[in-house]
Amino acid sequence: MLFGGFNYHGNSFEQSYLCYPASFIDKPQLEMGDKIIMPPSALDRLASLHIDYPMLFELYNGATERVSHCGVLEFxxxxxxxxxxxWMMQNLLLQEGDIVRVKNATLPKGTYVKLQPHTKDFLDISNPKAILETTLRNFSCLTTGDSIMVAYNNKKYYIDIIETKPSSAISIIETDCEVDFAPPLDYKEPERPQASVPTSKKVEQAHEPQNEAEVERKFTAFTGFGRRLDGKPAKEVFSSDSSPMQDKKSETASSTKPISPSTSEASTSRQTKGKLVFGSNANRAPKEAQVAPKETKEPAKEEEPKFQPFTGKKYSLKG
Structure with missing residues (x-):
């Protein structure tokens, strides 16, 4: 159907126009929202159609196949x-004088929108939520993939529309919409500092192997005092400085040496003290040395009668 030289099909409005930025008509406030200015003929046609209010439109750039949505401010x-x-021309990749198709649209009311600032400077604002709420009052709708502009304190902040619900394009007029923020595009996570080991611990770790070696050297097994099972006092107290392993080494070393009277006397003296002697010297020791331990044990046998078990008075069960 041809209407006034423009193409209008049924109850829908669709027309192609040459687009220009708002600076051409000296209306800087147009940059603070998402509304466009259309010719009076468009108002005449829209008034004759049964369309939903507020008026929302779909903008389409056929050359780049980019789509966005907007409202209308004046005719x-x-x-x-x-x-x-x-900023809307930048989203659609339009230049001055390019052709854009305008079509009326009906959008659902938004329930959720996720935003992502381009720079982290936007988060440095004292109250970015309040600034964003004030700016979005000048918007009619939001489209996923667009980048809106927020002006504050003579500075422009660009914010990407990452996600919208319940559809890719929503109306934000008279609706409660949940807003979520994604990290800014230039945000970098701070590097976690590596845990530094204190110098005192480093010194301790450096000395640990040496200390372990010292402990191994100082460790002597089977040290202590000897005690008799019958309760009598022990005749000899072994020193804690000497270890059985050292005695064994010294005794084996002595067994490898040739037999001499001094070594035999030493072995007999060891036997008299009640120590075990390993090696051939024990077999080669003279008979006098073998008899000597018996003589030393005789006093111990004389003391044995002193222990008298089951001693005491005798009583009869008859009373």
């Missing part, structure tokens, strides 16, 4: 032209 543009925010 004062020249015929065949529309004016839009410059």
């Amino acid at each position: 004062i543009a020249e015929e065949g032209m529309i004016y839009m925010p410059y």
